[in-house]
Amino acid sequence: MGRRAVLGLTGGTVLGLLAGTAVAGNDQAAADAEAAGGVSGVENVTLEQIGRYESGLFDEGGAEIIAYHAPTQRLFVINADLGGVDVLDVSDPTTPEKVGAIDAASELDDVSSANSVATSADVVAVALEAEVAQDPGQVGLYDPETLDRLGTAPVGPLPDKVTFTPDGTRVLVANEGEPTDNYAYDPRGSVSIVDVSDGAAAPTVSTADFTAFDGKEDQLRKRGIRIFGPNASASQDFEPEYVAVSDDSETAWVPLQENNAIAEVDIDTATITDLMPLGFKDYSLAGNELDASNEDGGVNIQNWPINGILQPDAIGAYSPDGQTYLVTANEGDSRDYGSFSEEAEVADLRLDPEAFDFDGIEGIDSVEELQRPENLGAKGVTTTLGDVDGDGRYEELYVFGGRSFSIFTTNGTRVFDSGSDFETITAERFGDQFNNDNNEHDPDGRSDNKGPEPEGLTIGQVGDRYYAFIGLERIGGVMVYDITDPECATFVEYVNNRDFSVDIEAAIEDGDAPAGAAGDLGPEGLDFATAEESPIDDPLVFVGHEISGTTAIFRVTSDGNADVPVGSCSTDLPGNGRKNGRGNGRKNGRGNGRKNGHDKDRGNGRGS
Numbered sequence: 001m002g003r004r005a006v007l008g009l010t011g012g013t014v015l016g017l018l019a020g021t022a023v024a025g026n027d028q029a030a031a032d033a034e035a036a037g038g039v040s041g042v043e044n045v046t047l048e049q050i051g052r053y054e055s056g057l058f059d060e061g062g063a064e065i066i067a068y069h070a071p072t073q074r075l076f077v078i079n080a081d082l083g084g085v086d087v088l089d090v091s092d093p094t095t096p097e098k099v100g101a102i103d104a105a106s107e108l109d110d111v112s113s114a115n116s117v118a119t120s121a122d123v124v125a126v127a128l129e130a131e132v133a134q135d136p137g138q139v140g141l142y143d144p145e146t147l148d149r150l151g152t153a154p155v156g157p158l159p160d161k162v163t164f165t166p167d168g169t170r171v172l173v174a175n176e177g178e179p180t181d182n183y184a185y186d187p188r189g190s191v192s193i194v195d196v197s198d199g200a201a202a203p204t205v206s207t208a209d210f211t212a213f214d215g216k217e218d219q220l221r222k223r224g225i226r227i228f229g230p231n232a233s234a235s236q237d238f239e240p241e242y243v244a245v246s247d248d249s250e251t252a253w254v255p256l257q258e259n260n261a262i263a264e265v266d267i268d269t270a271t272i273t274d275l276m277p278l279g280f281k282d283y284s285l286a287g288n289e290l291d292a293s294n295e296d297g298g299v300n301i302q303n304w305p306i307n308g309i310l311q312p313d314a315i316g317a318y319s320p321d322g323q324t325y326l327v328t329a330n331e332g333d334s335r336d337y338g339s340f341s342e343e344a345e346v347a348d349l350r351l352d353p354e355a356f357d358f359d360g361i362e363g364i365d366s367v368e369e370l371q372r373p374e375n376l377g378a379k380g381v382t383t384t385l386g387d388v389d390g391d392g393r394y395e396e397l398y399v400f401g402g403r404s405f406s407i408f409t410t411n412g413t414r415v416f417d418s419g420s421d422f423e424t425i426t427a428e429r430f431g432d433q434f435n436n437d438n439n440e441h442d443p444d445g446r447s448d449n450k451g452p453e454p455e456g457l458t459i460g461q462v463g464d465r466y467y468a469f470i471g472l473e474r475i476g477g478v479m480v481y482d483i484t485d486p487e488c489a490t491f492v493e494y495v496n497n498r499d500f501s502v503d504i505e506a507a508i509e510d511g512d513a514p515a516g517a518a519g520d521l522g523p524e525g526l527d528f529a530t531a532e533e534s535p536i537d538d539p540l541v542f543v544g545h546e547i548s549g550t551t552a553i554f555r556v557t558s559d560g561n562a563d564v565p566v567g568s569c570s571t572d573l574p575g576n577g578r579k580n581g582r583g584n585g586r587k588n589g590r591g592n593g594r595k596n597g598h599d600k601d602r603g604n605g606r607g608s
Contacts, residue, residue: 062549332401471523
């Protein structure tokens with residue numbers, strides 16, 4: 001149980017910027033995990049794939065966001081190619097069967113695609129994007145058994161994630177509000193709150209927007225919140241991505257992915273009550289190593305003088321011992337439009353040679369060597385950060401994503417980060433296929449971008465233990481961590497059924513092999529069913545894979561051993577600011593609904 005990852009973080013809450021560092025409590029050894037399938041001394045939860053449904057669609061968003069409905073034992077799966085939802089009977093999870101579909105794009109006017117789905121006891125809610133992505137969207141409300149439409153509600157532009165409050169009375173929608181490709185129009189991001197307490201046929205809508213922050217852009221930037229779109233106000237620049245809700249159904253937390261922040265929402269008053277900047281991950285610290293180049297000959301995980309912009313996609317909330325914590329999948333995302341792009345490579349920038357400590361960079365003696373393609377030259381960075389003194393030369397380098405998952409308190413204090421785990425573990429398990437892509441065979445091809453790219457997650461309770469299940473979008477598979485102690489989250493298992501021997505381009509994309517011939521590719525959405533909700537005696541994890549168009553069903557089993565080793569989360573490490581440290585695109589193609597040019601990693605044509 002040796003190595004611990006150390007995370008250097010800066011950032012602050014809405015009340016002010018507090019600089020600090022935090023230590024990621026992480027106790028696992030990838031080699032031990034490979035040999036044993038878990039970590040000795042921690043409850044040995046195991047994922048066993050027992051069922052699989054194939055849509056037959058390759059790289060068409062055939063299985064994206066998913067939601068399980070326990071009363072009917074059905075799984076609702078976003079199918080971007082359909083523009084709606086596939087409905088699977090999983091009463092026998094070993095043989096899931098499609099029993100229906102919600103074809104929202106055909107049934108409703110001015111709807112191009114379905115982006116997300118969620119369920120309550122009596123209602124299925126589907127986030128529906130307008131034909132023109134910048135126009136207001138809708139939420140469709142459906143009967144989970146008959147699939148009849150019960151009602152619709154207007155929401156903001158480009159509704160992304162949809163989530164029910166635990167009490168089932170309200171539907172929350174993250175309205176991303178992306179601009180047109182030429183940035184001629186940039187709608188405001190918002191969170192819609194759809195009240196269905198009087199029935200799905202009579203919903204009422206209130207909106208939490210960000211207009212209260214307009215005019216305060218400079219203050220927000222000083223606190224570490226990124227606002228950088230061309231001529232954009234804060235309310236236009238903020239792009240809500242996902243939604244997590246408290247157990248009491250009163251508070252929601254919404255990642256603003258591009259802005260590297262989380263918004264807190266008072267659900268009753270439809271008000272944004274807090275903005276929490278997430279800060280940056282210091283990849284020069286021990287425990288935060290990464291492979292930064294796709295031209296270095298393979299696995300080369302080491303420290304580099306760069307900072308990761310966390311930019312989480314999925315977020316979850318859970319409350320061990322009565323205190324709520326937030327769990328984030330730190331995917332990373334950039335803005336890359338026809339008229340504006342923040343993307344560059346390190347080799348493209350003018351670097352200030354006086355700003356880099358070459359004594360601390362192994363084998364590098366100059367800016368010229370640092371910018372070689374096998375070092376940092378090919379690494380993708382943002383041009384919007386790092387020129388500290390405005391002289392046109394970059395003193396600091398900022399890259400997209402954290403290649404990790406994190407745990408925060410609800411005031412923005414980061415108490416855990418998985419550090420370099422994901423790359424270390426995947427390198428041990430699949431060394432020759434390290435940082436591969438999901439829609440082509442390209443080992444090491446994602447190292448210069450966002451690596452394994454954690455995107456989706458779900459949280460589940462097994463017995464008295466809590467677990468996070470995190471999907472790695474590129475190389476594939478699901479990471480499992482015991483998060484019962486938020487400050488001492490522990491790696492348990494990594495499962496990946498991908499068949500790397502299948503030539504994706506030749507056999508599937510340009511050949512006759514089935515869409516799922518290479519196994520499950522591109523995990524996007526995950527959901528969890530407790531043992532009580534499950535159609536069998538064990539909990540289940542459901543995973544939708546947008547590239548292979550497959551939906552995988554895993555049985556969760558446990559040996560009941562939950563003795564965490566003594567000393568496995570020591571806090572006497574350098575830079576430990578656990579209590580005061582501030583925590584710190586998706587690909588190119590957003591499915592059928594992205595017809596205006598900018599694609600954002602969900603659906604057809606995922607790329608960068």
